[in-house]
Amino acid sequence: MSGEVVFVLAAAAIFGLGVHGLLTAGHIMRKLLALNLMLSAVFLLLIVVPARIDGLPDPVPQALVLTGIVIAVSTTAFALALMVRLFRRQGHAAIHPDVDPRMLGHVTGRTSAGPQEEHDRGSGSR
Amino acid sequence: MNPAVLLVGLVFIPLVAALVAVILPVRFRRPVALLGALAWPLLLVPLSIAVARDQTLTLVFGGWTPPLGIGWRLDALGLVLLWVHALAGIAALPGAWHRFGPKVVAAAPFWPLWLILSTGVNAALLAADLFNLYVSLELTTLAAVALIATDDGIAALTAAMRYLLLGVLGSLMYVLGVGLVYAQTGSLAMDQADAAAIRDVALVLMLTGLMVKAAIFPLHVWLPHAYGNAPGPVAAIMSAVVGKVALVALWRIWFQTAADPPDLLADLLGLVGAVAIVYGALAAYMQPRLKMVIAWSSISQFGFLMLLLPLASQTAFQGAGFHLLAHGLAKAAMFLAAANIVTVLGSDSIRHLPGLDKRMPLEAFTLALGGVTLIGLPPSGGFTGKWMLLTAAWEQQGWFWLVLIALSGLMSAAYVFRILALTCFHPARRAVHELHARPPKITSLAALLLALLAVIIGLYPHPALELLGRGLPGGAS
Amino acid sequence: MIDLLALVMLLAGCFFVFAGTVGMLRLPDVYCRLHALTKADNLGLLLICLSLALLAGRLRITLLLLLIWLLALLASTVSAHLIARHSRARRPPTGEPQ
Amino acid sequence: MNAQIVVDIALGLILVGLAAQVALGRHLFRSIVFYVAFGLAMAVIWARLGAADLALADAAIGAGLTGALMMVAFRRLVGIDPEQAQAQMTRHSHVAVAVAALTAGLVATVGLAALTMARAPESAGMQVLARLEETGLGNPVTGVLLVFRGFDTLIEMAVLLTAFVGSRVMTQRSRLNVTTISGFELPLVRTLVAVILPLAVLIAMHLLWIGADQPGGAFQAGAVLAGSGVLLLLTGTLLPAPRSNAMARLALVAGVAALSLLVLVPLSQGRPPLAFLGKGSLLFAEAAMMVSVAVSLTLLFAGAPALKAGRQ
Known part of the structure; x- marks a missing residue:
């Protein structure tokens, strides 16, 4: 058993945990966390699986993963802004409008617009 | 001059325009975006001549030949989709211009995003490198999601979020597949990356990832809400190209990276397409809103395009490629017409449709023409595409596919005629209440021209068919 | 000889860090936890840095390790202070376990 | 072992x-x-x-x-x-556990199989190491990112820019949120900022400079600067500003613009796009990318189009 095997197994476990998180999460931020975990697992596999060159990881996958990390943080930042906006508009942070009320906890029954509706509701102009 | 250099313009004209638009104050963004969005399609004329002559154009960045560097490749299929992109984009401009004027809140980010979407689509169409395709598709997805969110309704924001999360899931599966291919073959170039043992797994991973992005059933769940709730011009450009870019990438990987794709998988994916055709059409028939009908119809039509994988012949490719062209134009036209209907009526509920042909005849005509293409009635472009696919199924004695293609026309007819019957022949043809100011006539005319174009290409199909007749995306026939 | 000394310091450092972690998990309230976290951890980090400096035996590395320790010290001082302050504003210390 | x-x-x-x-x-x-x-x-x-x-x-x-x-x-x-x-919002599901376990098993199988499979004798990575000398760079990862696969990096910077512009769709409709934490006025915190900030800038410059030959580069340096930006926002030294300004917008596009120049300038000389222009051009592009990464991420944190000076 070598280090590579250990890290492949770890990546698989993390991927599975991410899948579990994605399936069970009601809150959008939890889904984002789960997706980020899965991405990390993929990145780990990308580095561990290709052959090492002179005892170091192949530079090409390293560059790919570095690119992937920056894309991941960009996407996450954008998704968080979208989540905050959606939360303002609908008052809860679940994706499905017809979500199981128990999952929304305290916001049950608050079906219409969110608690801090702004002046420029809708897509209209200022 | 090597015509391949012109390819740079396809990506960098919209990109540089986007940068300029970001730097300039808000009031200058719209004209800059207009210039950028009108400039890059001009390159398609010389590029079409070059592709017609040389079959494919290739460009290698920095002179570092793959697998060291990144290559671009423009073939007939890419060219067809570039034309769809250009035409749909130009037709969507009047509507976008009207809706996102400088006084609108979302206009400041809208115009740069519009240009970035074009950049991403064109880069993804040209990509001949597996990882470059990933970054380009990410750019496309992110811009598309943000453009959907410019609507700011709960439905649009929810749709955007769902699209984003599923898109990330799809791309991470795709990247995992790419990583496995690289590990085994040491190359990321699409035509060098073939290998043996782990390939099928990697292929399945990459295809699944792309199927999410292309909204192929059963990974389609993001599409109807996204298209149905996005602002009209955005829905038009997205239905015309954004999903199809992923589909074209899927075809390319299928025929190029997997030089000898397994038959079982081909039949399975064809079957998935078959279910999508039926399911999408049924769902489209049930929808209470016009835009949702058009959106669900895309699921059905995308399923249709998956039939290329099991048929896999020259004729089938011509048919599928042509269908891509006709469907893209018709869909964009229908979404643009629907957008005008929403603007005027304040809603696109089909309850409001009766009597529309009197008050908004151009829109009603556009919907009818688009519908004709979707069904595949002669002489529309949709007919040519379906006919070629039928011929391909006949040649290979694929009776199941034959019946399916014939059936799909009937099913499209069901949801299209439901809309048209409601619009023109409903007994209770109430007067349409105009709630809002009518958008400028040019927006209606642009949609109508696009729909007409989708019919006209059916009358003159030869240039496109000849281009597509050069070969499957992999070059093999 | 130097190796042995370094080893002892490394182990001692690990012990202090470990103790700090146990303290953070086991102690009853915010103030006690901060106490464990800052004091034990900083001492542990110092010992580890010193031992690594001994093993490296180069001035540049030693100075860098010292810088790392000072930065960590500064960061933990300020963050502990802020956490304690925030905590006191919300729930003043009573001496009783919370 | x-x-x-x-x-x-x-x-x-x-x-x-x-x-x-x-x-x-x-x-x-x-x-x-x-x-x-x-x-x-x-x-x-x-x-x-x-x-x-x-x-x-x-x-x-x-x-x-x-x-x-x-x-x-x-x-x-x-x-x-x-x-x-107190948000929890998770549900328990045996199906989810089963699916997750199955996925993990599949990934493990595929990963382990991939470890033992036959590999191509020649890989892009080997070519990178063999031809790195032509670029004069010492760090192969930087070579891949900026020379051999520079176009990927350009699109990646465009993705970062898109994330910012796309976030504006949402944030411009909301009131500006205060990101400051309480207690920033304390002398201790000011000392921290006074010490950390110059050091962080120094580290960023160092990472940028050595990136050509050693681990480091524009992204790492930009991230360190963005971290400092976050600190300044938290301490109220910088505050989110409601209106954008030309400086902020230039900083946001600097990375993509510089990389576009690397692509387009060789074209004007009749060479292929992104042809290698020498180490100096890379440093120029990396500096621009560092600025873009730092500013984009800081502004994404602030949820604002620009920053202004806060209380000192």
Whole structure:
């Protein structure tokens, strides 16, 4: 058993945990966390699986993963802004409008617009 | 001059325009975006001549030949989709211009995003490198999601979020597949990356990832809400190209990276397409809103395009490629017409449709023409595409596919005629209440021209068919 | 000889860090936890840095390790202070376990 | 060798344990905190594998900035609705456990199979190492990022720009949220800022400068600067500004613009796009990218189009 095997197994476990998180999460931020975990697992596999060159990881996958990390943080930042906006508009942070009320906890029954509706509701102009 | 250099313009004209638009104050963004969005399609004329002559154009960045560097490749299929992109984009401009004027809140980010979407689509169409395709598709997805969110309704924001999360899931599966291919073959170039043992797994991973992005059933769940709730011009450009870019990438990987794709998988994916055709059409028939009908119809039509994988012949490719062209134009036209209907009526509920042909005849005509293409009635472009696919199924004695293609026309007819019957022949043809100011006539005319174009290409199909007749995306026939 | 000394310091450092972690998990309230976290951890980090400096035996590395320790010290001082302050504003210390 | 495998197993277990806390933890805030710890553990594993560039990037971006962005988003949710602090919103499902276990098993099988499979004798990575000399760079990862696959990096910077512009669609409709934490007026905090800030700038410059030959580069340097930007926002030294300004917009597009120049300038000389223009041009592009990364991420954290000076 070598280090590579250990890290492949770890990546698989993390991927599975991410899948579990994605399936069970009601809150959008939890889904984002789960997706980020899965991405990390993929990145780990990308580095561990290709052959090492002179005892170091192949530079090409390293560059790919570095690119992937920056894309991941960009996407996450954008998704968080979208989540905050959606939360303002609908008052809860679940994706499905017809979500199981128990999952929304305290916001049950608050079906219409969110608690801090702004002046420029809708897509209209200022 | 090597015509391949012109390819740079396809990506960098919209990109540089986007940068300029970001730097300039808000009031200058719209004209800059207009210039950028009108400039890059001009390159398609010389590029079409070059592709017609040389079959494919290739460009290698920095002179570092793959697998060291990144290559671009423009073939007939890419060219067809570039034309769809250009035409749909130009037709969507009047509507976008009207809706996102400088006084609108979302206009400041809208115009740069519009240009970035074009950049991403064109880069993804040209990509001949597996990882470059990933970054380009990410750019496309992110811009598309943000453009959907410019609507700011709960439905649009929810749709955007769902699209984003599923898109990330799809791309991470795709990247995992790419990583496995690289590990085994040491190359990321699409035509060098073939290998043996782990390939099928990697292929399945990459295809699944792309199927999410292309909204192929059963990974389609993001599409109807996204298209149905996005602002009209955005829905038009997205239905015309954004999903199809992923589909074209899927075809390319299928025929190029997997030089000898397994038959079982081909039949399975064809079957998935078959279910999508039926399911999408049924769902489209049930929808209470016009835009949702058009959106669900895309699921059905995308399923249709998956039939290329099991048929896999020259004729089938011509048919599928042509269908891509006709469907893209018709869909964009229908979404643009629907957008005008929403603007005027304040809603696109089909309850409001009766009597529309009197008050908004151009829109009603556009919907009818688009519908004709979707069904595949002669002489529309949709007919040519379906006919070629039928011929391909006949040649290979694929009776199941034959019946399916014939059936799909009937099913499209069901949801299209439901809309048209409601619009023109409903007994209770109430007067349409105009709630809002009518958008400028040019927006209606642009949609109508696009729909007409989708019919006209059916009358003159030869240039496109000849281009597509050069070969499957992999070059093999 | 130097190796042995370094080893002892490394182990001692690990012990202090470990103790700090146990303290953070086991102690009853915010103030006690901060106490464990800052004091034990900083001492542990110092010992580890010193031992690594001994093993490296180069001035540049030693100075860098010292810088790392000072930065960590500064960061933990300020963050502990802020956490304690925030905590006191919300729930003043009573001496009783919370 | 044996000691190595023990360390590897311990690292793997720590990583999986932290991931479990993120995915299964009850409270959202706790999960976010554990995600930061997960990112740091990831960085340690990159270092163990010899991928120093990734270790730096993951520590700064993956753990630090992603964590900061998540925390500030969490705070915004709590600001809108205080009860969000107790948000749980997870359901229990045996199906989910089964699917997750199945997926993990599949990934493990595929990964282990991929480890043992036959590999092509020649890979792009070997070509990179063989031809790195032509570029005069010492760090092969920088070579891939900026020379051999520079176009990927350009699109990546465009993605970052898109994330910012796209976020504006949402943030411009909302009131500006205060990102400052209480207690910034304390002398202790000011000392911290006074010490950390110049040091962070120094470290960023160092990372940028050595990036050509050693681990480091524009992304790592930009992330360090963005971290300082976050600190300045938290302490109220910088505040979110409601209106954009030309400086901020130039900084945002600098990275894509510089890389576009690297693509387009060779064209005017009749060479292929992105043809190598020498080490100086790379440093220029990296400096621009660093500025863009730093400014974009700081502004994404602030949720604002620009920054202004706060109380000193």
